[in-house]
Amino acid sequence: MDVVSIKDALAGKVAEGAKVRTRGWVRTRRDSKAGISFIQVNDGSCLANLQWVVPATLANYQDEVLRLTSGAAVEAIGTLVRSQGQGQAFELQADSVQVYGFVDDPETYPIQPKPHSFEFLREVAHLRPRTNAFGAVTRVRHAIAQAIHRFFDRQGFCWVNTPIITASDCEGAGQMFRVSTLDLMNLPRNDEGKVDFHEDFFGREAYLTVSGQLAVEAYCLALSKVYTFGPTFRAENSNTPRHLAEFWMIEPEIAFADLNADAALAEALLKSVFRDVLERCGEDLAFFDERVQKGVVSRLEGLVDAEFVRIDYGDAIKVLENCGKTFEFPVHWGADLQTEHERYLTEEYARRPVVVMNYPEEIKAFYMRLNEDGRTVAAMDVLAPGIGEIIGGSQREERLDRLDARMRQFGLEPAAYQWYRDLRRYGSVPHAGFGLGFERLVAYVTGMANIRDVIPYPRTPGNAAF
RNA sequence: UCCCGGAUAGCUCAGCGGUAGAGCAAGUGACUGUUAAUCACUGGGUCGCAGGUUCGAUCCCUGCUCCGGGAGCCA
Numbered sequence: 001m002d003v004v005s006i007k008d009a010l011a012g013k014v015a016e017g018a019k020v021r022t023r024g025w026v027r028t029r030r031d032s033k034a035g036i037s038f039i040q041v042n043d044g045s046c047l048a049n050l051q052w053v054v055p056a057t058l059a060n061y062q063d064e065v066l067r068l069t070s071g072a073a074v075e076a077i078g079t080l081v082r083s084q085g086q087g088q089a090f091e092l093q094a095d096s097v098q099v100y101g102f103v104d105d106p107e108t109y110p111i112q113p114k115p116h117s118f119e120f121l122r123e124v125a126h127l128r129p130r131t132n133a134f135g136a137v138t139r140v141r142h143a144i145a146q147a148i149h150r151f152f153d154r155q156g157f158c159w160v161n162t163p164i165i166t167a168s169d170c171e172g173a174g175q176m177f178r179v180s181t182l183d184l185m186n187l188p189r190n191d192e193g194k195v196d197f198h199e200d201f202f203g204r205e206a207y208l209t210v211s212g213q214l215a216v217e218a219y220c221l222a223l224s225k226v227y228t229f230g231p232t233f234r235a236e237n238s239n240t241p242r243h244l245a246e247f248w249m250i251e252p253e254i255a256f257a258d259l260n261a262d263a264a265l266a267e268a269l270l271k272s273v274f275r276d277v278l279e280r281c282g283e284d285l286a287f288f289d290e291r292v293q294k295g296v297v298s299r300l301e302g303l304v305d306a307e308f309v310r311i312d313y314g315d316a317i318k319v320l321e322n323c324g325k326t327f328e329f330p331v332h333w334g335a336d337l338q339t340e341h342e343r344y345l346t347e348e349y350a351r352r353p354v355v356v357m358n359y360p361e362e363i364k365a366f367y368m369r370l371n372e373d374g375r376t377v378a379a380m381d382v383l384a385p386g387i388g389e390i391i392g393g394s395q396r397e398e399r400l401d402r403l404d405a406r407m408r409q410f411g412l413e414p415a416a417y418q419w420y421r422d423l424r425r426y427g428s429v430p431h432a433g434f435g436l437g438f439e440r441l442v443a444y445v446t447g448m449a450n451i452r453d454v455i456p457y458p459r460t461p462g463n464a465a466f
Numbered sequence: 467u468c469c470c471g472g473a474u475a476g477c478u479c480a481g482c483g484g485u486a487g488a489g490c491a492a493g494u495g496a497c498u499g500u501u502a503a504u505c506a507c508u509g510g511g512u513c514g515c516a517g518g519u520u521c522g523a524u525c526c527c528u529g530c531u532c533c534g535g536g537a538g539c540c541a
Contacts, residue, residue, distance in 0.1 A: 030500050038500050053499080069492085087501045107492040107510080108476055113502050114490060116477065119533060174540070211541090236539055237467055249541060328537090339537075392541065437541030450534095451541095461467095462532085 001077065007045035010090055014080050022050060022092060023075040025130060028113045029068050037065055039097075041074060044135055047283050051083065051091040052076050064099050071109050071130065073100040115291075118453050125457055125466040133292065136284035137454055140277060141442050147276035148229065148250055151269055157225040157252065162212030164231060167204050168416075175235040176207035177245075208233035213251050213433060214367070214420055217396065220253035220431055221423050227252035229438075237461050241450040242387060242440060246459040253433035259369075259378040259395040262432035263355050266382050266391050267308045269436070270353070274300045277445055285446075293447025300445065302352070309350040313359045313376065316341075319349055336363045337381075339388060346385040353390075354383045366410045368394040369430075370402050380434070387444045393434020400424035 004013075004020040014020055024043030031037045035056040040049035054065050054076070068074065078094040085091070103109045110116075110124045111131060121128040128134045152159065165179050181201040182188065188199040197205045212228035219226045232249040252265060278285065278300055289297045311319070320331040320341055329338040337345075337356065345354045358376045361368075368377035382391035397403045403424055404414045414421060442454040452458035457466045 028502070030498090030503060032498055032500055033496090034499060036499070038503095040501080051501080083499090085499055085501070105492095106476095109492095110476070112477065112491050114477075115502090120477070122533090232541075234540075238539060239467080240537085240539090241535090243540070247541065251541095389541065435541055440541060 004080075005045035006041065006043045006048070006050040009050055009080055009092070010046065010048055010088070012090070016080060016082060016090075018080055019077065019095075020080055020092070021075065021077050022052075024050070024073075026068050026070055026072045026074055028070065029065075031066065037061075039065075039068060039074070041076075042130075042135070044129070044138075046139075047132060047136055047287055048088075051085070051088055052078070052094050052097070053091055054094045054097055058094070058097060060097065060099075065097055067102065068099065069103050069106040069109070070113055071103040071106075071111060071127075074098065075100065118448075118450060122452060122458070129456070132287060134453075136287050137442070137446055137448060138456070140281050140284050140288075140446055141454060143277050143281050144273055144442055144445060145229070145438070147273045147280075148269070150276065151272040152225075152227050152252065155225065157227050158219070158223050160212075160216050160219045160223075160226045160228055161230060162209070162215040162228045164209050165202075165206055166209045166215075167202055167206050168214070174210050176210055177233050177235045179206040179208060210234055211249070211251065211435065213253070213435065216251060216253050216433070217420070217431065218423055220255050220433070221427065221429060224255045225252075239461060241452070242443070244439060244451055244455060244458055244460060247451075247455065248438035250436040250438060251433060253431060255429050255431045257395070257432045258430055259357060259380060259432055262393050262395060262434060263308075263310060263357065263380050263382075266355070266380075266393065266434055266436070267353075270382075270391075270441075271304055273441070274445070275304050278304070288446045288448075293449075296445070296447035306352055308353045308355050308382070310355045310357060311345075313356055316345060316354075316356050320344060323349070334360050334362070342383045342388050343385075346383045346388075351385065353385070356381050356383065361406075364394070366406045366412060367396050367403070369397045370406065378432070382434075384440075384444050387440055390440045390444060391434050391436045393432065395430065395432040398424060398428045398430050400428070 001019060001021045004022055006022060006024060008014060009020065009022060022041065024041040027040040027042050027049050029037055029039050037054045039052040039054055041052055042049045058065060075098045076092060076094040077096050078092045080090055081093050083089060083091040111127050116131065121131065129138060149159065182199065188196040190196040209232060211232060212230065216226055216228050228251045230248065231246060233246050235245065236243070254261060254265060285297050289295065314333065317331055317333050323344065325344060327340050329340065331341060357380045358371060359379045361370060361375055361377045364377045364379045368379045370377055378395035380393050381389050384390045397406060400421060403421065407414045407417065439451045439454050443451050446454065448454050452460065
């Protein structure tokens with residue numbers, strides 16, 4: 001007999017009156033003196049539960065069915081029929097119920113059929129996928145990942161798996177986690193008394209990657225259109241609702257392209273993702289709209305059609321200077337935009353995502369291309385209402401002399417970047433790319449307020465328990 | 467890391483210088499093709515941890531741990 005997912009059963013993909021086998025975990029049980037019990041069962045295939053109608057005549061009714069509580073793992077064979085009740089179109093008239101696993105102490109089972117705070121659920125990260133909210137987050141997260149791959153695939157991009165362990169300590173962004181097999185209690189020392197990393201696994205210092213960008217640039221300058229999608233690590237002591245020590249990042253890189261093409265790609269990618277998720281995740285999005293953040297669905301619908309606002313950094317500064325608001329951090333040309341400035345631009349000025357372009361060169365990374373004005377670089381940030389910076393990107397400096405000058409300006413030794421410099425020596429070409437924070441995108445789409453609640457097992461300072 | 471706020475039953479919270487309460491959950495019973503069912507009863511707490519003040523601390527003070535909001539770093 002076929003095993004049918006609850007999603008398919010409720011969607012009418014199974015003929016009415018068909019015998020089916022369904023499985024899942026109990027959400028609630030209600031008993032009726034009419035000689036039946038109603039059991040709501042969820043298998044994660046969709047948000048909705050399937051109602052099993054279990055007659056008291058089953059052999060194991062007294063001993064087992066009446067002992068079922070939230071969380072128990074069960075299987076039933078029965079007939080899919082139109083429901084006599086109001087809440088659902090179909091239900092399963094059970095011929096038999098098999099219990100795989102009871103909840104051995106129902107009083108302390110953390111997941112109850114009621115709303116829980118997300119803070120509490122973080123403490124039971126292994127059980128929170130059994131809630132409506134985390135089931136929905138998990139399905140939407142998956143749908144977004146698939147939508148991203150589909151978008152790039154359609155456009156002829158290659159997914160390039162850049163290394164997670166990197167020996168270059170110069171990827172440019174933030175504090176790194178060290179990777180080592182040395183015995184911390186007994187470190188090998190060289191003549192100067194310093195740790196001798198020649199003895200370490202890779203024969204040199206190694207770290208977890210903070211970005212695949214430099215590595216993927218090499219593939220860009222051969223395959224033209226590439227992207228990375230993988231885990232990224234930052235050992236920053238960041239304690240905010242939008243930072244993780246381990247997160248996933250998408251980094252496309254396109255050859256023969258300038259900053260405008262980069263911004264256009266970012267906008268097209270985001271819109272494509274929004275469109276796909278709206279089409280495929282209606283039930284889950286409706287849940288987020290109702291229970292998590294009002295208006296997330298109409299926000300996504302609006303974004304699919306609206307043009308993102310593109311604004312030059314210099315013009316953004318003027319907007320902020322003339323907006324009549326007093327900011328805690330004063331606005332002036334040359335300063336980086338603070339959170340309060342970004343919020344004004346996205347939430348009050350534009351009321352939609354804003355692409356800020358061409359930042360002052362001294363506040364941006366060494367690899368960003370110096371503009372003709374000599375004081376700005378071809379960098380862009382995509383700022384989204386409610387979540388802030390969701391994408392950061394740039395056109396890369398493809399001219400070797402300028403790149404070397406910028407490295408020295410930032411106190412970096414060009415010799416340490418030989419392979420990266422080679423790309424500017426052998427067939428260099430204008431190219432551009434950006435980094436999209438995957439969890440920030442999931443948070444934005446779902447309306448979830450804390451990034452720790454859109455990744456299965458969040459890693460943050462002091463937190464890696466699961 | 468900095469600035470605020472918080473930690474009381476399995477969960478969400480109220481409370482008060484004299485050693486604790488509600489709703490939900492759980493258990494039992496009643497009722498019912500039920501819908502986070504309803505009603506009644508019952509069990510359940512070293513009031514975050516360690517010190518201090520006090521005759522007496524869950525309450526006041528100090529330190530620590532953890533959590534939340536804001537900021538910085540950024541994706």
